[in-house]
Amino acid sequence: MNINYSEKIPNNVDLSSDRRLQRALEQWQPKFLEWWDELGPDKSSELDVYLRTAISVEKEGWAHFDYVKMPEYRWGIFLTPSDPNRTIDFGIHKGQPAWQEVPGEYRSELRRLIVTQGDTEPASVEQQRYLGKTCPSLYDLRNLFQVNVEEGRHLWAMVYLLQAYFGRDGREEAEAMLERHSGDQDKPRILDAFNEETPDWLSFFMFTFFTDRDGKFQLASLAESAFDPLSRSCRFMLTEEAHHMFVGESGVGRIVQRTCDLMNQHKTDDVREQGGIDLPTLQKYLNFHFSVSADLFGQEISTNAATYYNTSLKGRMAEAKIDDNHLLHDTSYPVLELSGDKIIKTDCPALNAVNERLRDDYIEDCDLGVRRWNKIIENSGHDFRFKLPHRAFNRNIGHFSTIHADPEGNIITQDEWDRKHLEWLPSQEDRTFVQSLMQPVTEPGEIAGWIAPPKGKINRQSFEFEFVCFN
């Protein structure tokens, strides 16, 4: 077979001269396309979508815009250009040159990290596959598809690492990532948040704000890895992840704007009758998505996290900006823990608390976004403010999975939880209501009534542009 690899799979890893990798990807690519066809965006293969395709890592290359049919999207393999002098910033290998090959002793740990990260990428595509049917505008539909193809590309990035560096086991893992499916009873995705449904656009925006933000923090800590190809892959993925979070933050922001506009227009807080989503309901969705995403950071005190850090496999966010010795031996980090029926702060070995530290960074980052939403409400002249729930609220992993807490972080009884949890989390009625608003709007320049139009443009194309052509 004579294939022009750089045309078919845009890359900066010299694919055309790597026969082993070509063979691996040739076997994998048909399975990937089959998967995309079966579980990617529903009934979308004929649409022309105005997409950004990364065709190189240069400034002008990573944002190339054009109409593309998604199955023909060129899922490329891009790593941030290598720095031949890069040294390791943390852990026991600190100061040594970054690894260009997988060290045998860390083979399984590295593979596990890559598989866990890789598994989330196709998962969110599966979770979002039916959203196209109910898009609020062509602009949003296009953003959804952009997120989807980029998650697909991120899967490619992880699969590339598995295929290129992990031999037969890596190939098997790459295939297994297409065999597990979100919400599948038999072969679910590895992490629970990726088995939840994304049934409506409000959930989608919340998901991209909260859950994709977990992705940002995970990628940022993997970008610190001593394993250079992983580090470089993640650095490049981060540039795309930023767009996903923009979709989330601006999406929720536009809903908040619309709700406030309706509140002002109709002089009421309850805008459901006017076809808007009231602020308390938005808060409930926020509570749900925040708490589910907080689980993704894992156990507060973790053996695995300690091992990953100590052996220089996975660092902290922005390691170089942290002013310490980057070893964490014999230092401590404050962690919230349960003590009887109280939540107390305890100093724990910093090495074991790496997950919690990342969760702290994450919560801080989420809070910034929430404040920007509050600014919209404030500017519209209302007193309501969103608030992130306490980290003990509605958790399924870690210390707090064994208790119930209210959004303020007070520990409550099972009985109280049963009575009150629907004041804090979306009820079936709330979900049904939100679902009822989800009517497709597919005329260029038009938008659904529950969300405000965007202020910005895509590649200088304004909102009226035909971002998706239905032919």
Place this chain on the structure above:
Amino acid sequence: MIKFNTHPDEYQHWSLEINRHLATLKLNVNEDGGLYKGYKLKLNSYDLGVDIELNDAVQRLRFEHPEVRTVVLTSSMDKVFCSGANIKMLGLLSHAHKVNFCKFTNETRNSIEDATSCSGQTYIAAINGTAAGGGYELALASDYIMLVDDSSSAVSLPEVPLLAVLPGTGGLTRIVDKRRVRRDHADFFCTVTEGIRGKRAVQWKLIDELVPRSKFSDMVEKRAQEFSEKSYRPLDEQGITLTGLNRTIEGDHIRYDNLTASCDRQSGVVNLTIQGPSEDLPLEPESIKAAGDKFWPLALARELDDAILHLSFNELKLGTWVFRSSGNAELVAQVDKVLIKHKEHWLVNEIVHYLKRVLKRLDLVSRSLVTLVEPGSCFTGTLLELVFAADRSYMLDGNFEDSTEPPAVLQTTEMNFGPLLMCNGLTRVQTRFLNEPKMIEKIQDQNGKDFDAEEAFESGIVTFIPDDIDWDEEVRISIEERTSFSPDALTGMEASLRFAGPETLETKIFGRLSAWQNWIFQRPNAAGENGALKLYGTGKVSKYDKERV
């Protein structure tokens, strides 16, 4: 003090559900229910306390539930079957406790296999999540292993790469010897921390069947049904109840209904005296059932079992156990006759196999065993096994001065020639006279007849036969001498001498445990301050001394 007596109502870590022929034992370890402080039993990891409950359940299923034909071992945690022995616990505990822990868990695994092979109660491991290390070894003790096929659940023995120790509960031996996994496959399997899942796990014979998650519980039930149909356990029988043991500990004296133990801390000796049965013995299965756990051989087996465990775990410094017996030898012979005559009856079968397991436990203790045969004793048949099990035995030749008691005699019964096999697969008589069938025949020809001291000595049943003038001094000096030796050297010597004859799965497991694992447990690469076992969980990496020994 560690207690070995428990009851399903008190279980913290297991739930036992019984639905006619099918019992389900679900592991749901209480994180905060560890036997000691300093560790949490996360992710269905276990310590001795968890295994004491399992041992109790395995035992009760045989006696209290004749109707149960298949036992499903599974977990009530979502993605974890069992992650093996708790590592933090292993890092914290003394060497002695680690070894005792390993031995006890091994004995429990063996009792699971014994239930299947001797009692028609088949164990199925329904692995519904990760089964790592001791978790997979637990599954290996079952007859049939089912693994959920969800692209992530795997079986693994990660001890070597992760902890620098060995799988301590027979894992290495069972994969190659029991499941016939190829040696090269096993080698690979035991070095990958993440283990093996899916089709390869079946192809390599690490498991028997792979089942999708949605069909898992149905398929487990179907297999359980199939195994139940093949079982010979009785259909319409009521079990007996194993009630709490009547044990009192006052100072250095432990008292059961049929057994007393006195601890002599000065000399490091425990004197154990077994009380023979009393007159009104049940002779038929129905009356045996009515007597239940008060039936002498069963009551004694339970008491002896408890005493062995108590003394092994709680009295580490009492290194020599001296057995005596007292009672009517005729009645012991009568009990043995009843056991042999009704051996097909389910309850009698259970009692005999329990006696076998208790005596096996005794063979494996790291204590010097001495049996003293004195006038008034009743070392007949089943109890004669204590003479064969001892490292050394003394029988008084004749009588004590001024005593009118008849001199001590010994007697064999059918119980000495088959039912009470050691873990090497031989009777104690066979092990004693390995490759000397004539010696065995000679003894067996005398079945039911008394051996006086002279005859017992000539036949090789006892070691020495001092007369009343020498007795006290001989016995005292011998014991004093013994207690002056290095306990380590004694343990090693005794274990090496006790199990002559062929290797079996069990002898290999215990032999390798005591040789390899105990050696590795002492080595700095595992147990030193910077050893893998100590550092596990901290994220720190151990530096191995690369010298091969």
